[in-house]
Amino acid sequence: MHLFPRCLPVLALGAAVAAHAAVASKPPASPAHPASSSLHGTTVDDPYRWLENPQDPAVQAWIKAQNEHTDAVLAAMPDGKAMNARVQQLAITSTTRSSPELAGGTLFYMQETPPQPQPQLMAQAWPGGKARVLVDLNAGDGNTAITGYWPSPSGRYLAYGTAEGGSELTTLHVLDVATGKVMGDALPYAGGGTTPQGVAWDADEHGFTYVRFPLPPAGDEVRQFDATLVHHALGQDGAGDSVVFGQGYSKVAEYRLLSSPGATQLAVLANIGDGGPAEVYLREGTHWNKVLGADANVRSAAWVGQRLFVTSFADAPRGKLLAVDAQGHVATVLAQRAGALQDVVPIAEGFLVTRSWGPDGWVEQYDQRGSLVRRLPLPQQGIGIEGIAGEQGQRHALIAYGGWTLPARWADYDAKTGNLHTVFQVTPAADYGKVEMHRIDGVSKDGTKIPVTVLSLRGITPNGRRPAILYSYGGFDIPIVPHFIGPELAWLERGGVLAFANIRGGNEDGQDWHAQGQKLHKQNVFDDFHAAALALFDTHWTDREHLGILGGSNGGLLMGASLVQHPGDYRAVVSMVGIYDMIRHETDFANGAYNVSEYGSVSDPAQFKATLAYSPLQNVKPRTAYPAVLMTTGANDPRVAPWQSRKFTAALQNATTSDQPILLLTRMNAGHGIGAPFSQRVGNTAIMLTFFAQELGLPQQ
Secondary structure, rough: OOOOOOOOOOOOOEEEOOHHOOOOOOOOOOOOOOEEEEEEEEEEEEEOOOHHHHHHHHHHHHHHHHHHHHHHHHHHOOOOOHHHHHHHHHHHOOOOOEEEEEOOOEEEEEEEEEOOOOOOEEEEOOOOOOOEEEEOOOOOOOEEEEEEEOOOOOOOEEEEEEEEEOOOEEEEEEEEOOOOOOEEEEEOOOOOOOOOOOEEEOOOOOOOEEOOOOOOOOOOOOOOOOEEEEEEOOOOOOHOOOOEOOOOOOOOOEEEEEEEEHHHEEEEEEEEEEOOOEEEEEOOEEEEEEOOOOOOOOEEEEEOEEEEEEEEEEOOOOOEEEEEEOOOOOOOOOOOOOOOOEEEEEEOOOOEEEEOOEEEEEEEEEOOOOEEEEEEEOOOOOOOEEEEEOOOOOOOOEEEEOOOOOOOOOEEEEOOOOEEEEEEOOOOOOOOOOOOEEEEEOOOOOOOOOOOEEEOOOOOOOOOOOOOOEEOOOOOOOOOOOOOHHHHHHHHHOOOOOEEOOOOOOOOOOOHHOOOOOOHHOOOHHHHHHHHHHHHOOOOOEEEEEEEEEEHHHHHHHHHHHHHHOHHHHHHEEEEOOOOOOHHHHOOOHHHHHHHHHHHHOOOOHHHHHHHHHHHHHHHHOOOOOOEEEEEOOOOOOOOHHHHHHHHHHHHHHHOOOOOOEEEEEOOOOOOOOOHHHHHHHHHHHHHHHHHHHHHHHOOO
């Protein structure tokens, strides 16, 4: 997870720098109109509900006026030009690679050459073949992105998805890998956004099963509910593709498809919404057998030979590895042990597993009997495992990893000898060897220790007032793992500090760590984050006048709750594509229904009470001195409604008594950040760092 998600436009910061006095001191007016909801005998006032309708001319005028105000305030920040220039320099690395996958002896991956807008889809014979481009979407405006790819078992064909303008709504295409020719199959509504995409090829490679939303009537927009699995025969009209699984399964169904070697068997991990465990189904002929229910608490799976291995957290909070067959016979392959189990990947005659504990991740090799062969010789601290590409019977696997100061690196791992040989690495634009990592702990309200990683340049020591940015996420099983800081080095070079908190809601320490940040326990997430901030104060890295906080999406909810619960403890806040009105998120936006398994439902009285207590919008207090805030959203966001940011911005602007800016930036041709072009990602970083530099007093270059 990159520090700054990819969702914002480039602004020519500093190109028209003006004195602060020339900028309008007040944002555009946001009138309050009477509106409310009644839930469980409680009336919830909603005076900014009128901002939910993007078709209303008054709302369109409000968005335009807010963007103009934000542009003016940002352009008047004197550090913008220098920060933008340095971020641009640091972003231009050598070619980068990501998302490796092996199929039939061919390695497929994504490759990006800055400053190209979008990555290219590549292929090469593994391990020593010559790389070639299969799909390149850079000839257009940069707003069409590859959303995923799925090679056929032999590597002869490749299905890949595309989406426009950040919408994530996927159209599948098929390519002949040998010739590079795109075939005539184009399959719209193939998941994306609210529900994941997925493709599983047939063994004979004449077709595949894929995720699809119900086809809408002509002229209507797709309804992003009730996804099913349908089968497509190559060369046939996709409108005739028939449903093979999931009819009536769930309105908020999500599916992960896993084919065994040679595609002789197919497994489906089926989820009801985002945050819960999966049910496991195996196909026998045309019949589907449910072999594990939700009570098995399955989170991931992979085929190891012709056995399906699943990570189960039932009665094993750190995870155990089970093997299951189509008749429902279950055997324990690995019992719970040190480290939280994350993923399993086949290799040679055995398998690899990735584990984590707090901010540290590692990889272990096991033989086919489940006996430990070795822990792979990777760095002990400060790295995250970005992916592993392996095949059964193939003794070489590709390990993709990176770290805070280590750009993406790929290593060829030999399962027989244990040798790890680097075959690809990104050349950064600066020296990151001068960055130091420090570990501190916060203590949450209930006594739970919260690990915090602090990054600074060598020689930068705690003086009690370092400009610092604290980041976290806290939800949906997503851990905070080390990642290459890249352009954020511009912050450290000038004496700033970056901090990353492993708060509950992720799965760094297993499923208990996740569950303690869900539903009725969501307040733990906000308490953990505040504990991380207090730890930065207690260790004298920074103080309340120099601490900025950062998060996006569910991390935007974290930002909103943090700033309304402890407005005096943060000097500046950057919150991207966040959720702020938790009372209406579930019922008034498509993806809100998918999030019930993580957040709970306000239809339940106890959950409603807990949600109302932390929901940021409902807890904005009039006549309160709020910190400086920059919120961002995308008009095409399928995951979080853009009106969430509009309503929260209006409430804060009307409530605050401080002279700090409350800003909203709406990108009209962007979404949640998935597939944003390179220029937007670079501009994103420049905007964030410029805002924080201004508000936190970062020394100028």
